[in-house]
Amino acid sequence: MNIDWPTIRNCDADARHGATIELSGWMIPLDPQADSVDYFLLSADEPCCGGCVPRNPLTSIEVHAAMPIAPQADALTLRGRLVHLVDDPAGWRYRLVDAKPLDLVETPSPRTFSRRAFLTSGAALGLTACAPGRFGGYTEAHDGAAAPTWQPPAGTLTIDMHSHGGRVIVSRNPAIGAHRPFIPLAAPMRAGGMNVICLAIVTDTTVTRVADNRKRFEAWRDPQPGELYALGQTEFQRARELIERQQMQLVTNTASLTASGPLGPCAIISAEGADFLEGQVDRVDEAYTQHRLRHLQLTHYRVNELGDIQTEPPVHGGLTDTGVQVIRRCNALGIVVDVAHGTYDLVKRAADTSTKPLVLSHSALATHPGARSRLITADHARAIAATGGVIGVWPSSGTFKDLHAMAEGVKRVADVVGVEHVGLGTDMLGFISPPVFRSYEQLPDLASALLLAGFSPEEVGAILGGNYRRVFQASVG
Numbered sequence: 001m002n003i004d005w006p007t008i009r010n011c012d013a014d015a016r017h018g019a020t021i022e023l024s025g026w027m028i029p030l031d032p033q034a035d036s037v038d039y040f041l042l043s044a045d046e047p048c049c050g051g052c053v054p055r056n057p058l059t060s061i062e063v064h065a066a067m068p069i070a071p072q073a074d075a076l077t078l079r080g081r082l083v084h085l086v087d088d089p090a091g092w093r094y095r096l097v098d099a100k101p102l103d104l105v106e107t108p109s110p111r112t113f114s115r116r117a118f119l120t121s122g123a124a125l126g127l128t129a130c131a132p133g134r135f136g137g138y139t140e141a142h143d144g145a146a147a148p149t150w151q152p153p154a155g156t157l158t159i160d161m162h163s164h165g166g167r168v169i170v171s172r173n174p175a176i177g178a179h180r181p182f183i184p185l186a187a188p189m190r191a192g193g194m195n196v197i198c199l200a201i202v203t204d205t206t207v208t209r210v211a212d213n214r215k216r217f218e219a220w221r222d223p224q225p226g227e228l229y230a231l232g233q234t235e236f237q238r239a240r241e242l243i244e245r246q247q248m249q250l251v252t253n254t255a256s257l258t259a260s261g262p263l264g265p266c267a268i269i270s271a272e273g274a275d276f277l278e279g280q281v282d283r284v285d286e287a288y289t290q291h292r293l294r295h296l297q298l299t300h301y302r303v304n305e306l307g308d309i310q311t312e313p314p315v316h317g318g319l320t321d322t323g324v325q326v327i328r329r330c331n332a333l334g335i336v337v338d339v340a341h342g343t344y345d346l347v348k349r350a351a352d353t354s355t356k357p358l359v360l361s362h363s364a365l366a367t368h369p370g371a372r373s374r375l376i377t378a379d380h381a382r383a384i385a386a387t388g389g390v391i392g393v394w395p396s397s398g399t400f401k402d403l404h405a406m407a408e409g410v411k412r413v414a415d416v417v418g419v420e421h422v423g424l425g426t427d428m429l430g431f432i433s434p435p436v437f438r439s440y441e442q443l444p445d446l447a448s449a450l451l452l453a454g455f456s457p458e459e460v461g462a463i464l465g466g467n468y469r470r471v472f473q474a475s476v477g
């Protein structure tokens with residue numbers, strides 16, 4: 001359905017909330033030097049110069065594109081799902097999600113554009129975004145029948161074990177780097193009812209790149225001495241700024257988790273890759289004290305000083321002695337140890353070393369993971385569960401075609417290790433291709449899919465937060 005700017009201006013577009021619409025306007029990227037962007041503004045008016053950013057929410061809307069788009073000098077028409085924003089901290093009234101330029105819209109494919117995919121990610125989103133922070137209304141199941149709505153049991157906290165929400169990571173484009181604009185985080189968390197996220201900085205970004213025709217990341221050069229430590233400082237600073245600007249609460253222990261969790265969007269400072277330590281174990285203490293680090297993932301896309309990674313041939317035979325010392329420091333200080341991206345050999349030694357439960361924050365089960373695969377075997381999952389830990393299931397579109405497939409993936413992990421050892425790790429804004437869970441506004445849909453997969457409301461509460469809460473309590477105190 002085509003809509004025009006007067007419909008936006010007089011707020012009649014509120015009634016189109018959740019609908020797929022087409023709208024023409026000028027594309028205004030916030031990263032002016034980016035070659036392509038998947039977040040930008042669409043404006044009713046041609047921009048007067050390259051540097052000005054429109055502010056009027058009735059003449060510009062936010063756009064989350066389905067794929068990166070090169071900035072266009074001419075007006076373009078976008079097709080996407082319109083979301084009416086309520087209490088958006090940046091002041092925007094409308095957002096177009098899954099937007100595609102009209103002349104690039106391809107023949108519908110089962111993965112991205114089927115009615116099923118649209119219903120599961122779209123229809124319920126419309127209603128829940130109007131009722132911030134609550135699970136309510138109805139959801140449509142993928143067969144078109146009414147699906148169950150999850151009512152969180154009393155005291156439930158929803159927790160995402162792994163997120164780069166708000167675009168906390170610096171840009172790989174050195175011209176933008178740490179000046180990359182944030183995007184809203186608290187508002188979608190509120191809209192979807194997500195209470196807490198483990199907000200993960202990344203400290204190997206400057207030495208990794210996308211490889212194999214945009215299929216995976218790899219390290220492509222050795223860092224300079226001090227480079228990744230400095231990058232860590234920058235990223236921790238960005239995390240702090242993001243939390244402040246979004247007026248989120250910082251969770252540093254079980255008491256603050258219990259007190260702040262139910263009140264509003266919260267963050268636990270987390271790092272994906274301990275590369276910023278540069279092998280110096282005492283920097284764990286510094287990060288704990290100065291940056292409030294409470295969740296540390298040992299390795300990422302670079303074989304670092306701590307151990308081997310799934311996506312590169314092993315060098316160390318698993319966890320190194322430095323890795324062992326880092327785990328001991330985390331156990332002593334009160335930092336959750338996350339072994340995502342690590343090899344099975346790394347996980348086995350980590351499990352032998354750690355006196356606290358381990359987390360593997362974002363992956364999924366595969367019977368025979370291929371070389372360089374980020375998926376894990378049943379034994380790999382069992383090694384985590386044996387510590388009392390949690391495996392976060394991720395929403396990779398390479399693994400799952402929609403939220404229902406993801407819910408079935410959660411079930412497969414639960415069948416192997418028990419429901420008390422499964423969680424959610426969205427890796428928000430960390431995927432190369434858009435994942436099946438790309439906004440916290442989809443949380444009620446995921447909860448509904450988990451109910452349909454056969455979990456009880458209490459089990460859904462454990463998966464969507466309770467299990468991680470147990471590990472956090474045991475590790476951080």
Ligand SMILES: [Zn+2]
Pocket residue numbers: 272340341362427430
């Ligand atoms: Zn990752």
Ligand SMILES: [Zn+2]
Pocket residue numbers: 162164200272427430
């Ligand atoms: Zn990540």
